[in-house]
Amino acid sequence: MITDNDMNHLRRCVELATEALEAGDKPFGSVLVDDSGKVLREDRNRTNTVDATYHPEIAVAKWAAQNMTPEARAKAVVYTSGEHCAMCSAAHAWAGLGRIVYISSSKQLSTWMNEMGITSTSPINSLSIPEVAPDVPVEGPIAGLDEEIKALQQRSFQKG
């Protein structure tokens, strides 16, 4: 179940995704929140401005692995604008992090790309989080906010 607090963190993910797009990166953003609801880390996609593996989901997982106890990681939540890719799902699971709440699914992203006639250039298979990390609790998509992500993705595709 999605609380008002969850929605606040998800809205921040939309802001981070917007910031990424405006900086020339892909529109994805993530927030790492501890057990008490405190934001520990946030990041955005930097695949054009840093390197091709710089997804925010793996960035916050690595930060958690380096800076949090295993107990704290297990209770932490990662909010994200788009469902984790296989690389990021794996990093999340290896870091022993807790719940993931995503706004839009990988399946939605594929559908939106098809609608726009965009051919995926992803070098990896599109897998859902449970296909990669079956023990991670997952919630999403989030109706309403997913339309905002769709609009950002469409802007990103139009940029080429």
Ligand SMILES: [Zn+2]
């Ligand atoms: Zn990823």
